Amino acid sequence: MTRRRNEKAMEKLAKIRRLVREGPSSLRNRSEEEVIRRLRETRQKLWEAKLASHSR
Amino acid sequence: MLLILDSNEYLFAFGVAQRPASRALFDRLLTERGLHQIRLPRLILGEIQRNFPASIFREVVKLIQDFVHVDEDFLVPFELGSKYEQMGLKAADAFIGAYTEFVGADALVTENRHFLTRRSDLPFRVLTAEQCLRVLEAKK
Numbered sequence: 001m002t003r004r005r006n007e008k009a010m011e012k013l014a015k016i017r018r019l020v021r022e023g024p025s026s027l028r029n030r031s032e033e034e035v036i037r038r039l040r041e042t043r044q045k046l047w048e049a050k051l052a053s054h055s056r
Numbered sequence: 057m058l059l060i061l062d063s064n065e066y067l068f069a070f071g072v073a074q075r076p077a078s079r080a081l082f083d084r085l086l087t088e089r090g091l092h093q094i095r096l097p098r099l100i101l102g103e104i105q106r107n108f109p110a111s112i113f114r115e116v117v118k119l120i121q122d123f124v125h126v127d128e129d130f131l132v133p134f135e136l137g138s139k140y141e142q143m144g145l146k147a148a149d150a151f152i153g154a155y156t157e158f159v160g161a162d163a164l165v166t167e168n169r170h171f172l173t174r175r176s177d178l179p180f181r182v183l184t185a186e187q188c189l190r191v192l193e194a195k196k
Contacts, residue, residue: 006087012119013070013086019112020071027072027107035073036168039063040149042103047148050099050129 057192058093059085060156062166063103065185070116072107075167077186084192089123092192097155098129099148132158143175156180163188 020028027035061082068075069082085092105113132155140150149171156164163181164171165188175182183191 002090009086009089009119009122010083012115013083016112016115016119017071019115020108023112024109025072025107025112027067030073032068032073032075032167035067036064039067039103039107040168042106043063043099043148044146046099046102046106047151051147 057162057195058095058160059188060095060152060159060161060164061100062152062164062168062171063100063107064167065165066100066104066116067107068167068185070108070112075185077184077189078167081165081185081189081192084189086123093125094123095125095127095159095161097127097132097152099151099155101126127155127159129155145171153178163191 027038030038065078065081067073068078071079085094104116108116129151132151136154136158137147137150140153141147143150143153145153152164152171157179161180163183165183165185167184171182181191
């Protein structure tokens with residue numbers, strides 16, 4: 001049961017990795033540092049949007 | 057162990073940039089679910105969503121819904137966030153620190169080297185994926 005569940009989960013993970021590898025992504029082929037910097041920017045934008053929606 | 061994985065860990069685990077340790081950690085946590093608890097705040101889920109097309113994000117949700125618990129951001133007390141802001145973090149990063157403390161996590165796993173790594177007085181550990189793998193191995 002657990003083995004089957006793990007196999008299914010790994011299949012889903014493999015599908016995501018294939019989609020990331022083959023699909024369009026603005027983050028593909030970027031360095032680790034660039035990805036981290038981009039994520040920090042995303043975090044900041046989401047946080048500001050959250051604050052703005054709460055202050056209305 | 058109760059672990060919080062930062063958004064960079066999810067992206068690296070899914071194949072954005074070459075980061076073998078992040079991939080290995082995610083594989084391990086996935087196949088050993090039940091042994092460890094993984095939680096994430098809505099904010100981190102939003103960061104993953106923002107950086108993937110909808111078609112990929114849908115698959116991510118299908119994968120993680122079985123083994124990652126998602127918490128709403130508003131659960132975290134404001135005062136706890138302030139504590140981390142006073143440590144010099146930006147508000148959004150302070151929230152992640154506060155969230156990690158609030159849920160009582162053992163560790164925050166991140167490749168962001170700026171994130172609290174120089175603090176030794178935290179109620180949780182800040183680990184890279186590589187360090188986390190070593191900790192999991194030692195606990196075996």
